[in-house]
Amino acid sequence: xxxxxxxxxxxxxxxxxxxxxxxxxxxxxxxxxxxxxxxxxxxxxxxxxxxxxxxxxxxxxxxxxxxxxxxxxxxxxxxxxxxxxxxxxxxxxxxxxxxxxxxxxxxxx
Amino acid sequence: xxxxxxxxxxxxxxxxxxxxxxxxxxxxxxxxxxxxxxxxxxxxxxxxxxxxxxxxxxxxxxxxxxxxxxxxxxxxxxxxxxxxxxxxxxxxxxxxxxxxxxxxxxxxxxxxx
Numbered sequence: 001x002x003x004x005x006x007x008x009x010x011x012x013x014x015x016x017x018x019x020x021x022x023x024x025x026x027x028x029x030x031x032x033x034x035x036x037x038x039x040x041x042x043x044x045x046x047x048x049x050x051x052x053x054x055x056x057x058x059x060x061x062x063x064x065x066x067x068x069x070x071x072x073x074x075x076x077x078x079x080x081x082x083x084x085x086x087x088x089x090x091x092x093x094x095x096x097x098x099x100x101x102x103x104x105x106x107x108x109x
Numbered sequence: 110x111x112x113x114x115x116x117x118x119x120x121x122x123x124x125x126x127x128x129x130x131x132x133x134x135x136x137x138x139x140x141x142x143x144x145x146x147x148x149x150x151x152x153x154x155x156x157x158x159x160x161x162x163x164x165x166x167x168x169x170x171x172x173x174x175x176x177x178x179x180x181x182x183x184x185x186x187x188x189x190x191x192x193x194x195x196x197x198x199x200x201x202x203x204x205x206x207x208x209x210x211x212x213x214x215x216x217x218x219x220x221x222x
Contacts, residue, residue, distance in 0.1 A: 041216075042199065042215050043199070045211070045212075087152070096154060096157075097152075097154070099153075101149055101151045
């Protein structure tokens with residue numbers, strides 16, 4: 001079957017760095033996405049990886065290893081507004097997105 | 110700025126009622142999607158559409174139907190609402206099937222009593 005795993009909840013301190021992991025088993029791979037979703041709001045696009053390696057975008061970076069079925073989202077210089085759920089999604093062989101359940105990130109002062 | 114709007118943020122309906130959830134996007138996107146989001150589960154695709162009057166079943170289409178009469182509008186219909194359809198419903202759109210980004214609406218939280 002197809003599966004996306006990510007931790008349910010993580011806690012970090014303002015100003016620190018946090019890494020949110022995502023592992024996947026899918027039939028086919030056509031890219032991995034990270035979305036941010038604040039409570040009660042729509043998911044918004046953060047990053048897209050289709051090749052191995054690190055993609056950096058300001059305070060956020062995303063890494064992909066296709067051979068390991070693994071990705072992480074790295075958030076630096078954490079701010080209180082980064083408190084949100086982070087959703088990992090893989091585009092499979094039929095080009096539809098398969099979603100993880102999301103990681104709720106709690107930032108403490 | 111891409112804008113996806115949904116007709117209601119919150120909706121309360123009774124079991125057996127017919128429910129219409131409307132979604133409108135203003136970016137002339139080809140593709141539109143309906144998902145439901147439940148605690149502890151990833152987003153699950155109900156239906157999607159790649160063109161006007163075209164629809165494809167997603168992973169959980171049972172109990173739902175859709176309508177896309179105009180490019181900008183994609184409606185989700187619950188023919189006879191049941192309590193297990195209590196959920197958050199999210200609409201999304203994207204420019205092509207292969208585009209990186211899906212743009213989401215704010216969601217409709219539906220409670221079926």
